[in-house]
Structures are given as C-alpha cells and as structure tokens.
Amino acid sequence: MLAQQLVNGVLLGATYALFALGFTLMFGVLRVINLTYGFYFSAGALVALWLARSLGWPVWAALPAAAVASGVLAVVLDWVLLTRLRRIQAPELSSLMVTLGGVLALYSALTSWLGPDIRRLPPEAISAEAFQVGDIRITAAQLLILAATAVLVGGLLLLMRGTRLGLAIRAMAEKPDAAQLMGINTGQAAALVSFISGCLAGAGGVLIGLNFNAIHPYMGEQMMLRGFVVIIVGGLGDIRGALLAGLALGVIEVLTAGFVSSSLKEAVAFLILVAVLWTRPSGLFGRAVMRRA
C-alpha cells in the first residue's frame, strides 16, 4: 500500500506543480498578484472539451490549440485589466482587487453561458485502463501528466536560462526600469510572459481535466488555494521550487490521508506551509527570488 500511496502522492503533486508553473512565472516576473490565472486553466479545459466534443478533435490536437487559446486570452485580459494600473504604478493591492473583480465576473459570465455542470472529455479520448506493475496501478492520463510536467519544467528552465529571451525576462523580473534602459522592450516581454503563463494554465487545465474527469467553469478557482501554497513555498518565480513544493504538498496530503486520517490531510499540509514560511519566509530556496526565474 505504501508504494501505491507514494505514486498517488507524486501524481497529485504533479498536478499541483503543473497548475502552479504558469502562476509562478506570472507572479514572479510581472510582479502582479494576478487572480485571473485560474480562469485560464478553466478556459483551456473548456476549449479542449469543445474541440473534442463538437468538432471531434483528438486530444493531442485539442491540447495545443486550447493552450494557445488560453495564452491569447491571458494577454488580452492582462492588457484590459492591468495596463492602466501599470501606467500609473498603482499599488499591488489595486491590481489584486482589479483581478479579483475581473475573475469573479469572468467565472459568473462563463457559468451563465455554459452552465455549472461538470463535464468530461469523451471517454474514448484516452484509455481509462490502468497499467499494473506489481501492486501499483497507474493510468495513461496520469503518465501523461507526469511527462507533461517534466517536459514543461525542463522547457521553461531552458527558456529562462539558455535563451536571450529568458535573459530579457529575468532582467525584467529583477529591475524593470533598468531592463528598459538597456533596450529591452518590457511591454513586449510582459505580454510574452502572460502568453506563456496562459498557455501553461490552459495545458494544465486540459491534462488535469483529462485525469480527474471534472471540467467546469470553476475548476481553476478550486486549484487556486493549492496554487498559492505551491508558489509561495516554492518561492515566487522559482520554477524548480514550484515543482518540488507541488510534489511535496501532494505526497504529504496523500500520506496523511492514507496513514493518519483523511480528515486531517489539509490541516497537516497547511501547518507544514506555516512552518516552512516561519523558517524560510521567502520560500524553500529563499534567496532573492526574482533572480531565479
């Protein structure tokens, strides 16, 4: 049972990490507490659902299309909601409230348009059969999540550390004004970061929707609490930190539920969060966080 529980924990943790990747990027680089992030996650899943159900697209085609759609949505919403606040250099709380208001309006609009029902991708989209290795069972959707998380983490690290674009983004994260003086088009870079974050959210929505079979307008909202924990414990803007914090949260929740009591799983997980932040207020790897993006 321990082996299966560890697998369960890693899988759950991978979904947390997958959700948090774009969130930490958006948070760490743009320095905006942008609560619309969960909406891109819902939007990605719903777009893929529509492509698969109404147009009969296979999942491998619907996934990237939904990710791009979410990315575009993120750029547009960021522009609509935050351009003015950035120009007048409004305090962080204003952007928090503006994005909170915006995202609540968006969720309500989406719910009144599509209804609140839980939907799922067509069962034939991916095999529900589990692979069995010894006592451990794992499904294709779960393997896909593990693979996608690994690939996306690798890809993001490569982008940030190995390309000029990544350098520009990191420069911007550290000192936006200086970056601009050095000839970086910060507006463009910010839009690009929004786009990448939106894509990641959308892809996460599709994969997690595929695994849990619970796609609905508020699915992103329900991930936000865990998302916050992961990016704060992992360190804002820290991609590796988000991966490790996500995995740790998943494993701790599952082991608590499996071996202590299922009604304590959140209490234990969040107590550990408090303890981590007491000892390391800027996250697990708590150095100057922005630099690590």
Place this chain on the structure above:
Amino acid sequence: MLRRTLLAAAAASLAATPAFAQASGPVQVGAVEILTGPNAAYGTAIRAGLELALEEVNEKGVLSGRKIALTVEDSAGNKDQAINAARKLIGRDKVVAIIGPTLSNEMFAAGPVANERKVPIIGTSTTAAGITDIGPYVFRTSLPESDVIPVTLARAKARGVKTIALMYANDDAFSKSGFDTMKAAAEKAGLTIVAIESFGSKDTDFSAQITKVRGLKPDAIGISALVEPVSGVLLQARQLGIGKETLFVGGNGSNSPKLGEIAGAAADGLLVGSPWFVGKDDPTNQAFVTKFKAKNGKEPDQFAAQAYDCMHILAAAIERAGAADSEKIKDALLQTKYSGVMGPFTFTPGRDPASTEGVVVLAMQGGKFGVAPQ
C-alpha cells in the same frame, strides 16, 4: 424600551401597508436556490420544477383567481447569501412563504431567519437530520436520508454484504448527516464497518482514501456526498482496481442522472434509494416527465420532481388558508393531503414527510438508473 416599541410599531405599519395594497394582486412566494457556482445544477433543476408547477397552478389561480408570483433568489450555495436572500424576500418582496434553500447547510442558516419572522420556509431538497427542529415555521417535503438509507442498506445486505467501508464529504452538512445516518443504519443492520474515510466536497483526488479502502477489501463501499465527488470516487476506484465484486451504495447525492454522464460505466452496479424515479410508472409521474421534457428539453431529476410537488403542496395550502397570510398558510400546510409525483404525501406533526412508501431502490447500469433487481 419605548423606543423599541415605537420602532416595532413603525415596522409593523410599514409591513402592513404593502400587504394590504396587494390583497387582490398576485400572491408573493419566494424561493432561495443555488443558481450560480459549482452546485448550481441543483438549484436550476429545482427552479425548473417550481416553474412548471407554477404554470399549472396559475392556470386556475388560488384564492378565487389570484395568481402566484414566484421570486427566485440566488444563494450561490453560500450561507450568508442564503440569509440575505431570505431577508430580502420577506422584507422587500413580502412573500407569504419561502421554498428552499437548496442545501441543508443553507437551511440551517436561512431557516432561523424565516422562522423568526414567522414565514413558513419549505425545503424541497434538504435531507439532513435536524432541519425541522429549527422551529415551527420550518417544513420539508424531501424525505430525510434517515428514511431512505435503511431501505438501501437492507437491499445490500440481502445481496450478501457483511463488511462495509464508509466514505463521505466532511465539509458539507448534507453529506455529513448522510454519513451519520449511513453509519447508524449500517450498525443497526449488523454490518461491520471496516473503515471511515472523508474528503472535501470540492476535491478531485481521492486516490489516498481509495487505496486505503482497497487494502481492506470490504464487501461494500457506502458514499455520502454530492454527485460530483461521488463520480470522482467511482472513476478513481475503478482505476485503482476496485472491481464489480465490491458493491457501491450511494446516499441521496448519488441519485442524479449526472452520475452516469460523468462516471459512465465506472458507476455500474451502484445502489441508491430514491424517493422518486423518472421511470416510475404512474400516470401523474409520466405526465410530469413529459411536460418537463417538452418545456426544458431534458429529463427532470429528483430535485425538479420534489420542487414540482412542493409548489403544488404550497399552492393547495394557500388555497385552504383562504388568505395570503403566512400564519394561516403554516396551519394549512400541516393539514396537507396530497398525491403527487412522489406518491402520497402528508406532513408529520414535526413537519417532515410522513410516508416512505414511495422509496425505490435503484441500480446504475450502462450509465443509467433502473429499478434494482432483487
């Protein structure tokens, strides 16, 4: 003290004036249901049931031809919002009675408000224990789970179940009370409870709890939760290798066609007791189902059926009361003798439904509920 009396007098005269003015207008009835948010499916089904019954009632009207005007307020599944909605309906819309709210949680919040203002409030979907203990103005037309679950468990036992694991959502009054009922009924039926596992009603991952239960190999797994988490539990249970040899037994929340839509074949075999069934073969029910489909383009669920009956029960009580007066309507409700889509209906003196005659045990097969084979 004087000040308070004056205030009360002023409030009373304010309250009396519009009521007087409306003596020939429509009779105002309110409903508080979840119309937005993750649980809106229940509220919208209820609203559809209420509106269908309302059309039928208003063909003739009540109190010599007056129409009933229904105002449906959204509670969004939120206790505070349910309280505000009840206050608004009573204070601004001057309703004579309130139908709802959707969840037991919300009734525990909004029920006392209506009770204090002496306005009857009738739950159509609130099945938790203790609802009608709130006060003499709180009614419900939904059979409490404590009446339905023993019927279901008796059927499971007849199929040879001896050990059972229980799973429930621990953050929702409805699911928790269903679990308490299920636990008590299982003990009473002589079943051995091998494990008790909980989860959050909005969780999507249940793998840890299922893995633990799997290791204990119970004959049956009882689940008390709303349909979304139940579907998730079933899907993941099949993925983790719990097969058809384990009988799933659901509480009231599992009793929704959505279970088949979301969980598909994973839900096959699940047993659930229901106060109502869409395929129930009696003329009143079939007429309701046909009309509902024609109006809403989909089959009614239990929540719509319960709401449909409740609106008829309330309209008949208003008629018997002889006036659009909350106090008289409360007394008239207690005299209810009605036969609707749920079967014969009367209230107990404690304002709960009196009969369990209508309970049908259903089984999932191929994504649809049918009457369970013995």
